[in-house]
Structures are given as C-alpha cells and as structure tokens.
Amino acid sequence: MIGRRIGFAIGAAVTALVLAACGTTEAPADEPASPAEGGGAQITVTDARGKQITFDRPATRAVGLEWALVEYLVTLGVMPVGVADVPGYTAWVQGAPLAEGVADVGVRGEPSVEAIAALRPDLVLATPNVNEGALTQLEAVAPVVVVRPADAADPIGQMRRNVELVAQITGKQAEAERLLADFDAALADGKRRIEAAGLTGKRIAFADGWLDGGRLSIRPFTGGSLIGAVSAELGLVNAWPMEGDEDYGLASTDVEGLTQLGDVEFVYWTNDVEGPDPFVEGLAGNAVWESLPFVQAGDVTRLPDGIWMFGGPVSMRQYVDAVTAALGA
Template identity: 50%
Template sequence: MRRLVLAAAAATAAALTLSACGTTEPAADKTEKKTAERISLTDGTGKKVELDGPAKKVVGTEWDVIEHLVSLGVDPAGVADVKGYTAWDKAAPLKNAPKDIGTRGEPSMDTVAALAPDLIVATTDLPPAAVTQLQKIAPVLNLKAADAKDPLGTMTKNLDLIAKATGTTAKADELKKNFDAKLASGKQALEKAGYKDAKFAFADGYAEGNQVSIRPYTSGSLIGAVNDRLGLKNPWKVKGDPSYGLGTTDVEGLTKLDKDAEFAYIANDTDKSSNVFTGALADNGVWKSLPFVKGNKVHRLPDGVWMFGGTLSMESYVDSLVAALKK
C-alpha cells in the first residue's frame, strides 16, 4: 500500500513538472517573437534608431516624407502644413484626416506629443534643436534631406528606410520598379517625339516686391536628375547648391541659355508669387526677347507636382513633361 501511495505521488510530481515546463515554453516563444520583430535602422545622420516593431502611428515633418508614407500605404497621423501639402503634392493625396502639426520648419511639440506616435520621420532640413525635442517624444528617423551628388539615390534610400521602419518593404520595391519603368517609357516617348538630347531648362521663380528671382534646377536637383534619365540635356551654366542642386539667377541670367533650349516651370495658383513668368515678367522686355519665349517654347507644367517629392511625384512630372513636349 505504501508503495502504491509513493508511486502515485511520484506520478503526480512528474505531471506537475511536465505541466510547469509546458507553461514556460510559450513565454519563451513570445520573447523570441518580440525580439524578431525589433527593427534596427541607421538614419541619414548615422544615428541608430531602434523600434519594437513596424511603426503604425507615424508623424512626418516634411512633404517628401509624407509622400513616401502615403505611397507605401501608411496614413500619417500628423502632417506638417496639411494645406500646403494638399496644394503642392497631388501625386500622393492624403487618404485620412491627419492632424496638422504646424509648419515644416517649426512643428508644434505639444501637438506631436498629443498624438503619441510610434515614430517621427524628419529630415536634416529641420533644425537640430527641434529634432532633439522630438526625440523626447518618440523615436525619430532623421533622413538626409537631399544630396546633389545623387538626388535619385537619396530619394530611393529614404523611401527604403521609411519602408523598413513601417514594414512595407515589398511596396517600396514595387514603387521603385514602377518608377524605373516610367523613366524608360518617358525617354522612349520623348525620343519618338524628336526630343532626344534636347536642351531643356527647368526653373521656378519668386517675386519679392519688384525683385524677381529665378531658381535654375541643375543636374544635381531631383528634377534635373530625372531629365538626365529622360535623355534631355541640362543647359544651365550656373552652379547649384550641394544639397538640392538649385542655382540662383535673375531674368538677365536667362539670356545665357542656349537659343534652342526649351524652358519649363511649375507654379501654384494658391501662391500667386510663385508664377513670375506670367506675372511679374509678363511685360519685361528681357523676358519677351528670349528665344524660347519668342519661339513659344515655354511650358507651364500642371500644378500639384512637388519638385522635391518621391517616386509618385516624379512619375507625375514625367507624364506632364511628355504631354507638354508632344503638343
């Protein structure tokens, strides 16, 4: 009898041991799964950014960042200058109603904090002091704003970083593939229309009082790099800045462009000062004497193509350019 009792006790102890082992295994699996979901990134400043998993609630401080998010299928919780983005970037319209967090250069820290984001995506255009404040709210992925040495590479690298942070890398690959296809088809269409190696100058302009400033987009700009890939020649003689590849000149500087050059620009009807070419320069003698003006080779491309955007904006640019030059 005693032997039976001891045997029963031993069996019970063994069962409890097995049961205890069984309860610890799922916990270990859960820990391993959580570790596997962690995301480690190196941002545009070389800083390590650690996330517990793909970010779902994201705030963006710059319009190209917002475009990347929207094109990846991520609806941003907070957007800098919603009204401005809506007017200037129609290639990737907002699908939700994000909170306006203030201006691109000065986001409201209180507004961002109230959103309790998983991730804040900024660019190096934002003052370092503002980035430091944002880092107290949530992890900040600070992207390199631009690089005239490789504008297209910088754009796609930023897209890839945001995709990795949000778990949307497959979508990023699709966007890049579509973009390359658009460049190829655009180049083919322009060659067919007789614009192979054509000289093509892109610029924008602004008026402050009676002073008109023209901003040439050199080959170091994003638009300039796209034009190069389309087989067009950039006739600007001015030097662009090291980040955005943008130059500075005035209406007199336009006389230095080749006589057979085409000229194009993008303005926005919500910002009247952005269209100096039909405004402040309309009656300017120098402007009216330019060969491309006299030859009807000035092209205003459609509003809503953000010149510093992502793949969707650049695809929209290609479409609008091909349409303008084929007329």
C-alpha cells in the first residue's frame, strides 16, 4: 500500500478510497486539562475513544504512528524517538524533517510493539486506524493517546484541535499558539494574493491518483477535505460535484468522471517515489483526458513533491504557497 493512502481500508467503490477505519470514532471531548506549568501539575486529556489519560509531566519521548501526528510533534519542538515508516514520512512530509537516528517502528496501522517498547517512550500517538489489539499491547508499554485525524465537517478546526491536544500533552502550548498564528497569517496573505491577482472565485479541482494494472484511480479532495477547506479560505471554489467521506472528505472517480468538471484549474499531487506520473504519463494518449477543456487549455498543474496534504499547519502553509504560485498569484 503506497505512502499517501494513510492506512486506508481497501474495499469496494468509494469506500475503497476512504478511511473507513476512522468513521466510528468520536472527536476528543472538550474537557480542560491540568496545566503543565511551573509546579509540575498532572496533565489529563480525553482522546478520540473518550478515554482519559493522565501524565505526571509533559511527555518528551514520543512515538508517532501517523504522519500528521509526527508533524505536530516536530513542529512543536518535540523530536519523536520513533515514527511509523520513516522512509515514507521523509518522502511525503518534507516540511517537518526528522532528525537522524529517529527509529522506524514499522508500518502505520500495524506498528512493531517490540520496537516501540525498546524506545521506552512516555507517549504513543495513534489514530483509530491502529487495530484494537495493537493498542492494548501498546498501552502496556506507554500511555497511548488516540487522535481523530480528520473531520470533514470541520477540517481546519480538527487540525487546530489536534495541534492543541499534542501541545497540551507535551507542554508546548506557547509553541502551538505561534504555529497556529503563523498558519492564520499565511492564509490571510494567500487570500490577499488571490484577490490581487483577480482569482477570487476561481474553480479548482484538487486530486491525486495512482495506476493499478494500467488503470488510473483518481481521488478527488472535496470541500470537506483539509485541502478543500484551506482552498476555500483563500477564496477558491471547489469544483468537485460529489461529496467525500465523513473524515477526510475524499471521494473516488475515474477519467470519465473528469468530464463533469468543465473549465477548472486541475491541480494534482503525487511523489516520485510512486513511480511514473499518474496523470501526465499514465494518461498519455488517452482520448478522454486529452479532450478535457482544462487539459487542452494547459490548466493542469502538479504541485511539488513532499507536501503532506493530510498534515498540519506547516504542510498547509506549504500548500498555500504552492497553489497560489501555481495559479500565478
């Protein structure tokens, strides 16, 4: 399973491309945590399972089992001791690089409990994609906080809450405030650039895709995706006509489905580690693709590799810079 799939359960139709494993988990409750300041007060948080976890002090030896959670740690100034799929993270999340020596603890969703135990962590950050049996084993090693990674009803709000949750646990609240303030400033600046270029209201279709046996599967990022929400904040209009899943706001289509888009800016995302470009090379000579208005107009842009489109404030700042540049703003 390739890096960008973020632990998806492979099924049929649309569910083959969405995060079904996350759908039944409730968002963290809005319960106050004891401050981790001065006097060394305990920190208590409620995770996505509704479970309360108490820390005697801010966590410093963290393991991250999903890349967005790792990005939060790194950008808050807490270098994790272990990360699931270090090579994949390094290729896909270039905005928050890992230090040398960070241990690889296996596959996301199926981490090595033994490798994690050897690191003596004081925190394991996971998503509901990790199976319950592995979570139970990990809880014998260290406190485990399960985080809902996305919410299509409030994508940016969920990202913000997740950053604040990780900051609570690690005692990095001040760093979180600065990180989120920088994100807000980038959004405002990007919106000004879009307005100045006369691009407010421009229709954009953001997607990724992959080749499977010569057939291209396309995954639209609808208005419920984090990318869709950030694009809307910039003043752009999401052109996808379908709805996505309830967590990540992702849908499924094929080349014929692109005929519904009309005149749009088609922006896509891939990575050289995946092999051939799924659109430029995968659709070379495809009559449907070559007939599309945005292809004929040259309004097709591949964004730079290494921007994690399911990530945190730093990745979203990279996206803002990349998409405004692609649009000429």
